[in-house]
Amino acid sequence: MHAIFCAPSRYTQGPDAMQSLGAELATLRLAGPVLVVTSRSPRARLEPTWHASLTAAGYAMHVHEVVGECTHAEIARIVAAATAAGCGVIVGAGGGKVIDAARAAAVQLQRPFVSCPTIASTDAPCSAISVVYSEAGVVVEILVHPVNPVLVLVDSRVIAEAPVRLLVAGMGDALSTMFEARACMAANKPNTRGGAGTRSALALAELCYRTLQADGVAALQAARAHEVTPALEHIIEANTLLSGLGFESAGLAAAHAVHNGLTVAPGTHDFLHGEKVAFGVLVQLQLEGADPALVHEVITFCRAVGLPTTLAGIGCADLSEALLQQVAARAVIAGESIHNEPFPVTADLVVAAIRAADAAGRAHESHHGRGEGLDRPSQ
Ligand SMILES: [Zn+2]
Structure with missing residues (x-):
């Protein structure tokens, strides 16, 4: 390849x-x-x-x-x-x-x-x-x-001048880029163009993540004031260029497949692509058995900019067991990017990871209060 x-x-x-x-x-x-x-x-x-x-x-x-x-x-x-x-x-x-x-x-x-x-x-x-x-x-x-x-x-x-919620959703889409790139590289799986990923694509994906951490909150404040600041410019570049080059040339993995699975649940239909992808990132981290400190860092970022971290946050507060099984089944259909993870992924593993991600998000919420997040989906 x-x-x-x-x-x-x-x-x-x-x-x-x-x-x-x-x-x-x-x-x-x-x-x-x-x-x-x-x-x-x-x-x-x-x-x-x-x-x-x-x-x-x-x-x-x-x-x-x-x-x-x-x-x-x-x-x-x-x-x-x-x-x-x-x-x-x-x-x-x-x-x-x-x-x-x-x-x-x-x-x-x-x-x-x-x-x-x-x-x-x-x-x-x-x-x-x-x-x-x-x-x-x-x-x-x-x-x-x-x-x-x-x-x-x-x-x-x-x-x-666009609605703030759209910029935040873009940060959710961009949040997935590094984690999915790393999974594809670890598994030596092809990118969206059928080639191996490059070190350049991975480096851009990592810069994307660092930019979100460094400038996400300040960019949100600028967008609320409809002001163009350096932080907002950095986040526009991260959402549009870094994430775009990263996902296309490094590849997608679990987070986007979980997003696709979540679209089976009618409650998620009022939520934007990037909002569901952000929760998909948290599921991917659970699936991969990520370091709890990293999980905490990602949840903290999501809550600081108003991205969802729980099932309730994407309209699935009372997701039935049957629907959860359907979401997981959709996430692991043949050809889905979840199979770019460096280990076999089954629907049962996805169900467990969704539950664990939701529990971690709720635990963070009860420890740290409801936070600064945006009210949604009203914005
Ligand atoms: Zn996306």
């Missing part, structure tokens, strides 16, 4: 970075016209900026507004819009579903793709992966494309 490391060609981040969209495309010698794929809310806020920036750089702009999920039908609509306008480059500007749909359309058309996340809630923007849903919101396919975005452009002022 060869070692493979994948990344976007260029990553640009900073306050008002969206104003340089046109200049960035010109720097990369990309040919227009430009199709901006977006949704209602980012369009309302940013269309004048896109228009001014692209026009100044000599690009014609077309806008396609996505409604709802990233479905095969939506991808086909974007392909049709881009074809009708003869677009040379496709920009996805919005949340994960917008970016995933635009990315899939760009790959079908063999056009360069530019990713402009307007929230920092997951590590998807830098990746070459699109998650495709049914109209009912069920995952139907995960497309692993051959190419990463040619540019990822992140406007930190736009991120600072």
Whole structure:
């Protein structure tokens, strides 16, 4: 197995970075016209900026507004819009579903793709992966494309104005990166591109974790005040770039598989990807028999920024034994990333680890009080 490391060609981040969209495309010698794929809310806020920036750089702009999920039908609509306008480059500007749909359309058309996340809630923007849903919101396919975005452009002022809960969820997704990378490396399992992980990917995953520990709380305070500070910039980079490169080039393991298992429980549906992944990290640590000091460190971080640490924290206060068994069974289906752990994982082990993670979270809560966390899922 060869070692493979994948990344976007260029990553640009900073306050008002969206104003340089046109200049960035010109720097990369990309040919227009430009199709901006977006949704209602980012369009309302940013269309004048896109228009001014692209026009100044000599690009014609077309806008396609996505409604709802990233479905095969939506991808086909974007392909049709881009074809009708003869677009040379496709920009996805919005949340994960917008970016995933635009990315899939760009790959079908063999056009360069530019990713402009307007929230920092997951590590998807830098990746070459699109998650495709049914109209009912069920995952139907995960497309692993051959190419990463040619540019990822992140406007930190736009991120600072987004709801705080989304940034915190992004920290939950980023929290998993190092632990899953370490598991894959220990087991010598392939990353998401089918290659061995590199030491570089592991180092980025470790920097991701250290950044969360160093800057997570300060970034949360900055986001609450809608201020762009160095700590917030560091966390945007951790959530978007470090976690993105880390998960794609080092691999996923138990935490994301436990997340996928938890989606079986209806109570978790009001919770965000990164919130469920954070609890998945705590389950992975129990599964691996991690040092209690490390478990304590991770729980303390989660509670300091308002990530869930108990089943109650993800809407499963009264999870029945039968549903718990179903969650565990889903987490260990063939092909799941949980099998990248360096030991065999069974549903029984997952049930025990979920119980142990919940108990550890509750014990911490009763020792240290309810903490500073966010009220959710109201935010
Ligand atoms: Zn994730």
